[in-house]
Amino acid sequence: MNQLNRRNSLKAGAFAGGTLILPGLALGKTKSANSKLNVALIGAGGIAKTCFRDCDEQNMIAIAEVDSVQGAEGLNKYPKAAHYTDFRKMLDKHYKELDAVIVCTPDHTHFPATYAAMERGIAVHTQKPLTHNIWQARTLQKAAQKFKVQTVMGNQGHNIEGMRLIKDWYDGGLIGNVREVHAWTGRSTPNTDNAKNPLPAEPVPSTLDWDLWTGPAALKDYNSKICPKGWRWWWDYGIGGLGDIGCHTLDIPKYVMGLDYPDLVYMDNSLNFRKELDGKKPKTGAGTYVYKFKGAGKRPPVTIYWYEGGHMPHFSDELKKNWEIDMAGGCLLVGDKNTIYSPGMRPNSPRLEKDWDHWRRGNLPPKNTPRAVGNPVEELFAAVRGDIPKCGSNFIDYAVPLTEMVLLGTIANRSGKKVEYNPRTMNFKDSSLNQYIKEPVRKGWEYGEG
Incomplete structure (x- = not known):
C-alpha cells in the first residue's frame, strides 16, 4: 500500500x-x-x-x-x-x-x-x-x-475463535432460522437513578487532574464514587451496563447474522424470568431491552432481547439439564433446529443446546469463516x-454500527420511549x-x- x-x-x-x-x-x-x-x-x-x-x-x-x-x-x-x-x-x-x-x-x-x-x-x-x-x-x-x-x-470477543465458530455453525445451517436472540449481563444501568441523587463535592486528589479527566463534559464537583472507577454509572461519563458489555455480547448476533440497524428499540421490564432460576431480586437499574430487526434476504425478522442487572431470559429444560447457566452473562441464538448457547460476556466457549456430544465429535460444519490475526x-x-x-x-x-446499536438502547432507557431511528438521516421519528x-x-x- x-x-x-x-x-x-x-x-x-x-x-x-x-x-x-x-x-x-x-x-x-x-x-x-x-x-x-x-x-x-x-x-x-x-x-x-x-x-x-x-x-x-x-x-x-x-x-x-x-x-x-x-x-x-x-x-x-x-x-x-x-x-x-x-x-x-x-x-x-x-x-x-x-x-x-x-x-x-x-x-x-x-x-x-x-x-x-x-x-x-x-x-x-x-x-x-x-x-x-x-x-x-x-x-x-x-x-x-x-x-x-x-x-x-x-x-x-470479536476476534476470538468462538465468534468464528458460531458463524460457521450459523452459516452451515446447524441451528436453522433464528428469530430470537437472548443476551444478558449481571451489570445494570443505574445512571438515571444516580442522576437524581447528586454526589457531594470532595477534595480532588493531588495525583489527579480533574479538569483534564472531565474533558468535554461539563465540569462538576469531584467525587470518588465517580472517579476513578464509578463513572460508567453516570450519564455524563458512561452509558451503563449496556454500554459496558453490549459491544461484547451483542456483537455475537450482529456479526454472525449480519444485522444492520434495528427498526425499533424499547424497554419492557416485565420480561424477566429470573424466578425460574433462583428467584433473586434484580439490582437497581435492572431492565430488559427489546431490539426489532426486519428480515433481509433469506433471513427472517429477528428480535434481540437484552437483559441486565439480574433480569434473565427463559431457558429450556433441556438447556438447563445439559449446561450450567452463567448468571453473569451470555447469549442464546434460538434457531428452529437447535440453539447456540455462549456463556460469558464474550464467546469463549460456545456450544449447542441439543446433541452436543454428537456434533462436537467431528460433525460440525467446516471452518469457512476467515479467522482474525490476533x-x-x-x-x-x-x-x-x-x-x-x-x-x-x-x-x-x-x-x-455496533456502537450505535448499543447507544439506541441507552436512549430507550433514558427517554422511556420507543425508539425508531433512521440511520441515513441520523434522526428519530420522535x-x-x-x-x-x-x-x-x-x-x-x-x-x-x-
Missing part, C-alpha cells in the same frame, strides 16, 4: 483550541513486517493493562495519563516513555513519529482522544463502546474515510504494517429524542465540527 509519509505531510500541523489545523489530508502509512512500531497510550490504567503485553515488542514513545495513581502500572512499566497528563500536548509533540495510539480512557473522552490521533494521521485502537453518542460515532466513521488511517475498536491490538499492528488490509472491527464497516444524538461540549474540546 503506497501512502504519503505522515512525517512530511503533517509538518505544518499546529494545535489550536482542541483542533489540529492541517495543511491537507492526514494519511496513514504502513511499515515493514519486521519493524517495530512507535506507540503511545492515552490512559495507562484499568483496561489499558490488557494492551501492555501486545506493546512489549514495540517502541512505547509516550503515555498520557491524568491520574498518576490509577495509571501507575503503565507509567511504571514504560519508564523510558515520555509522560504527559494532557494527550493533546503529547500528540502535538510526538505525532510525527507515532504509528499507533491506544485509547483506554472513560467513555466520554474516547471521541476527542481518538479524533485527535486520527487527524494527525495516526492509526488508533479505542476501547468499547467507541463513543459516548451517535454524532461522535458517525464523525469517527467519516474521519476514518477522510484521514485514511487504520482503526479498530477494542471489543476483544486480538484487536495485534490486529491493528498487523494492519499498520500492511499484513492485512483492515481490522475486523474497524470504524467504517463495523464498530460504528424528534424529542434528537437531543441524545449529540450532547454539548465544553469549550476547547471541539473536535470534528468542521
Whole structure:
C-alpha cells in the first residue's frame, strides 16, 4: 500500500483550541513486517493493562495519563516513555513519529482522544463502546474515510475463535432460522437513578487532574464514587451496563447474522424470568431491552432481547439439564433446529443446546469463516504494517454500527420511549429524542465540527 509519509505531510500541523489545523489530508502509512512500531497510550490504567503485553515488542514513545495513581502500572512499566497528563500536548509533540495510539480512557473522552490521533494521521485502537453518542460515532466513521488511517475498536470477543465458530455453525445451517436472540449481563444501568441523587463535592486528589479527566463534559464537583472507577454509572461519563458489555455480547448476533440497524428499540421490564432460576431480586437499574430487526434476504425478522442487572431470559429444560447457566452473562441464538448457547460476556466457549456430544465429535460444519490475526491490538499492528488490509472491527464497516446499536438502547432507557431511528438521516421519528444524538461540549474540546 503506497501512502504519503505522515512525517512530511503533517509538518505544518499546529494545535489550536482542541483542533489540529492541517495543511491537507492526514494519511496513514504502513511499515515493514519486521519493524517495530512507535506507540503511545492515552490512559495507562484499568483496561489499558490488557494492551501492555501486545506493546512489549514495540517502541512505547509516550503515555498520557491524568491520574498518576490509577495509571501507575503503565507509567511504571514504560519508564523510558515520555509522560504527559494532557494527550493533546503529547500528540502535538510526538505525532510525527507515532504509528499507533491506544485509547483506554472513560467513555466520554474516547471521541476527542481518538479524533485527535486520527487527524494527525495516526492509526488508533479505542476501547468499547467507541463513543459516548451517535454524532461522535458517525464523525469517527467519516474521519476514518477522510484521514485514511487504520482503526479498530477494542471489543476483544470479536476476534476470538468462538465468534468464528458460531458463524460457521450459523452459516452451515446447524441451528436453522433464528428469530430470537437472548443476551444478558449481571451489570445494570443505574445512571438515571444516580442522576437524581447528586454526589457531594470532595477534595480532588493531588495525583489527579480533574479538569483534564472531565474533558468535554461539563465540569462538576469531584467525587470518588465517580472517579476513578464509578463513572460508567453516570450519564455524563458512561452509558451503563449496556454500554459496558453490549459491544461484547451483542456483537455475537450482529456479526454472525449480519444485522444492520434495528427498526425499533424499547424497554419492557416485565420480561424477566429470573424466578425460574433462583428467584433473586434484580439490582437497581435492572431492565430488559427489546431490539426489532426486519428480515433481509433469506433471513427472517429477528428480535434481540437484552437483559441486565439480574433480569434473565427463559431457558429450556433441556438447556438447563445439559449446561450450567452463567448468571453473569451470555447469549442464546434460538434457531428452529437447535440453539447456540455462549456463556460469558464474550464467546469463549460456545456450544449447542441439543446433541452436543454428537456434533462436537467431528460433525460440525467446516471452518469457512476467515479467522482474525490476533486480538484487536495485534490486529491493528498487523494492519499498520500492511499484513492485512483492515481490522475486523474497524470504524467504517463495523464498530460504528455496533456502537450505535448499543447507544439506541441507552436512549430507550433514558427517554422511556420507543425508539425508531433512521440511520441515513441520523434522526428519530420522535424528534424529542434528537437531543441524545449529540450532547454539548465544553469549550476547547471541539473536535470534528468542521
